[in-house]
Amino acid sequence: MSRPIRTLLFSTLYPSVARPTHGVFVETRLRELLKTGKVETRVVAPVPWFPSRAERFGDWARMAATPAYEERDGVKIWHPRYLLPPKVGMTVAPLTLALGARATVSRLLREGFDFDLIDAHYYYPDGVAAAMLAGWFKKPFVITARGTDLNLIPCYPLPRRMIQWAAAQAAGSIGVCSALLDVLREMGADDSRLHVMRNGVDLQRFSPRSQSECRARLGLPIQGRLLVSVGHLVERKGHHLVIEALDHLPDASLVIVGDGEERARLHEAAALPGRQGRVLFAGAQPNTALSEWYSAADALVLASSREGWANVLLESMACGTPVVATRIWGTPEVVAAPEAGELVDRRDAQSIAQAVQRLFERSPDRAAVRRYAENFGWEPTSQAQVDLFSRISGAAA
The missing domain is CATH 3.40.50.2000 (Glycogen Phosphorylase B;)
Known part of the structure; x- marks a missing residue:
């Protein structure tokens, strides 16, 4: 492509000014990917709606304090709200998450950010919601599995079926380790669309000291x-x-x-x-x-x-x-x-x-x-992402 690949990073796991350490591993991978100069990204990181910012509510209050829009290190980030009702939240979360983000995604397209693919992180509910959004906006998508999304949540029957559905729709599934992709294989996922892309480490930030x-x-x-x-x-x-x-x-x-x-x-x-x-x-x-x-x-x-x-x-x-x-x-x-x-x-x-x-x-x-x-530097993983995203966006075009 003559221009950078345009991706929409979609995940509830992304830091904000209110929760600076939340999902920092997703931000880190994006930061390293953007260093290649071959990708342009906007981030949609939805947050559950909560009515109070009172400190006694802990992390829920910090969610309420999350701004609707912010920039971190030059990356533009939107935090639309979605409903997460008690008792049934786990079951309905993919749908409410997708509905909560739909208007934001639509606005980004209207304003000219015609992204090539959705880069979703965490298979459930985020990846399933991304599959819904991708269907509504006719875009390909990939999902990165990170841990409990595949080593715990598939124990629940309904989420398991939704994960299987999303994996079948995805242009690619990325696992940060082989063991996570083994779960998708056991669930019937197409092996040709499974990719191991391990997390790297920032060798400048983390270096030996006295x-x-x-x-x-x-x-x-x-x-x-x-x-x-x-x-x-x-x-x-x-x-x-x-x-x-x-x-x-x-x-x-x-x-x-x-x-x-x-x-x-x-x-x-x-x-x-x-x-x-x-x-x-x-x-x-x-x-x-x-x-x-x-x-x-x-x-x-x-x-x-x-x-x-x-x-x-x-x-x-x-x-x-x-x-x-x-x-x-x-x-x-x-x-x-x-x-x-x-x-x-x-x-x-x-x-x-x-x-x-x-x-x-x-x-x-x-x-x-x-x-x-x-x-374990980031360069191989970043290049693997560029290659995968390029193939997917080229096929979609």
């Missing part, structure tokens, strides 16, 4: 083993298991970076005898600040029950910090060499502690850990 200097700046103990666990404070991230693992690691301390619904429970667990003073809660941190926390640690521990492609693993390794992670879904594709770290077969505190001890006994060279992460 461990002692980072600890000093962050107010962490200069001496002793230090673990870090990064992610939303929800059960599936396994922060509680990392806290319990401290019972088997008497010389280690732990920093937990993140915020969420399990905060009170985790504080209670950290206050039990033998753990007092050994767990620091750093709260949610912007992605730009995480490099110091990774660099300060001796190991990142990710005890998740479900992940697609966990970005925190590559971010930590890019800082020279090896990882310990549960052997689930795409994680073995990330932690695929001894210098990367250790995989845990059983998701319990004792197994996590044993893996940490094995890692400390080996003490991988931090420079080697960094070299391993350098194999």
Whole structure:
């Protein structure tokens, strides 16, 4: 094409001024794609309607505070509202999401942004809604699967059927790891339209720094083993298991970076005898600040029950910090060499502690850990997207 490929990125997973860390992995992939100069994009990132911005409503209040339109790093983003009623929200979300975004998409077309395809992220409900929009506006679309959209939601019969329908309509389905696409294959998706495009890591943003200097700046103990666990404070991230693992690691301390619904429970667990003073809660941190926390640690521990492609693993390794992670879904594709770290077969505190001890006994060279992460730059994924989008838009034309 003589002009850039025009894409409409559609997803509820996209940061905003009100929720700057929400869906940052989608924004990161787009940012890297735009660096190629071969793609022009507008973002439609719908937000559930909520009537109050009162702080007591937590994340719902932040959704209500999301502006209808904003720009981030030169990218134009619209946040139309859609209804997410209680009890039946999961079932009706694809339709209400598509209806809520329809007027915005129509306006973009009227104002001259005649996009070539819809680039949707997260299979359900976002991908199913994108399939509806694509049908209404006669555009091809692709859907990127990212984790729980395919390793959990298809357990529910109706969403499973809608995912199958959307996969059959899509010009392409992208998985951030092979394990996610295996789910679509089992559901009957056309293998020729399935593409693995792993997430990369920003090797400039995440780079090794002096461990002692980072600890000093962050107010962490200069001496002793230090673990870090990064992610939303929800059960599936396994922060509680990392806290319990401290019972088997008497010389280690732990920093937990993140915020969420399990905060009170985790504080209670950290206050039990033998753990007092050994767990620091750093709260949610912007992605730009995480490099110091990774660099300060001796190991990142990710005890998740479900992940697609966990970005925190590559971010930590890019800082020279090896990882310990549960052997689930795409994680073995990330932690695929001894210098990367250790995989845990059983998701319990004792197994996590044993893996940490094995890692400390080996003490991988931090420079080697960094070299391993350098194999995961964004360039191959960005080029793969350009190639796929070019074929789809060319076929549509």
